[in-house]
Amino acid sequence: MSMGGRLAGVLGLFLVAVGLVVWGVATYITPGVTGGLINYTNTQAAGQPVNLTVETVGSIGYGAHPTWVSYLTKDPHTGKYVHITSWELPANTVIDMTIYQYDSGSPLRNQQWGQVEGTIGNNATMNGKDFSTYDSNTGTGVGHTFAIPSLNLVVPLVGVGGDNICGTAPCLPSAFPHNTETFSFKTPGPGVYNWQCFVPCALGYLFGNGGAMSAQGYMGGELEVVS
Numbered sequence: 001m002s003m004g005g006r007l008a009g010v011l012g013l014f015l016v017a018v019g020l021v022v023w024g025v026a027t028y029i030t031p032g033v034t035g036g037l038i039n040y041t042n043t044q045a046a047g048q049p050v051n052l053t054v055e056t057v058g059s060i061g062y063g064a065h066p067t068w069v070s071y072l073t074k075d076p077h078t079g080k081y082v083h084i085t086s087w088e089l090p091a092n093t094v095i096d097m098t099i100y101q102y103d104s105g106s107p108l109r110n111q112q113w114g115q116v117e118g119t120i121g122n123n124a125t126m127n128g129k130d131f132s133t134y135d136s137n138t139g140t141g142v143g144h145t146f147a148i149p150s151l152n153l154v155v156p157l158v159g160v161g162g163d164n165i166c167g168t169a170p171c172l173p174s175a176f177p178h179n180t181e182t183f184s185f186k187t188p189g190p191g192v193y194n195w196q197c198f199v200p201c202a203l204g205y206l207f208g209n210g211g212a213m214s215a216q217g218y219m220g221g222e223l224e225v226v227s
C-alpha cells in the first residue's frame with residue numbers, strides 16, 4: 001500500500017473514532033428525549049378536568065432506539081408530541097385522557113387485559129363508541145394497554161390493520177390508520193404512581209418483555225400527583 005493510501009486509512013479510522021466520541025458525548029448529555037416530566041398543574045383552572053393526550057406508535061423512528069414501540073405525550077404547552085411519558089398532575093382531579101393508537105395488535109395472552117377497568121364508569125370509547133371489553137381474538141387484536149396498577153386501571157388499546165402502519169413518530173391522524181380511545185379517571189392523593197403497558201410488545205426481546213417494556217419513557221412512565 002502506498003504511503004498516501006496508508007495515511008488515508010489512518011485518517012479515516014481517526015475520523016471514525018472522533019465521530020464515535022462525539023456521538024457518545026452527545027447522547028450522554030442529551031438524555032432528555034426519554035426523561036422529563038410534563039406539568040399539567042397549570043394547564044387549566046384548579047379543579048377543572050385535565051386533558052391528557054398521548055399516542056402509541058409501533059416504532060418511534062428516532063432517538064436511541066428508533067425501532068422500539070413507544071408512547072409519546074402531546075405537550076399541552078406547545079401542542080407537540082414529545083418523547084416524555086411522566087406527568088405531573090393535580091390530586092383528586094378528573095383526567096380526560098385521549099389515546100391515539102397507531103400500532104398493530106394481536107390476541108392477548110391474558111384476556112383480563114381486554115377489560116376496561118378503573119376508569120370513571122368502567123368504560124372507554126373507541127372511535128366514538130362506548131366499550132367496556134374487547135375480545136382480542138377477533139378483529140385486529142390489542143396492541144398495548146394503558147394501565148395504572150395501583151389504581152386498578154387498565155384500558156386495552158385496540159390494534160389497527162393493514163400495511164400502512166406509522167413507523168416514525170409523531171404520527172399524523174390524517175396520514176395513518178389509528179384508533180382513538182378516550183376515558184376518564186380521577187387522580188388519587190399526592191404520590192408517585194407508575195403506569196405501564198401490560199402487553200409484551202417489545203419485538204426482538206425474550207418473550208417481548210425486555211427493551212421498550214423495561215425502559216422508562218417507552219411503555220411506561222409515572223404519574224407524579226401533587227396537591
Ligand SMILES: [Cu+2]
Pocket residue numbers: 069143144145197198199200201219
Ligand atoms: Cu405496549
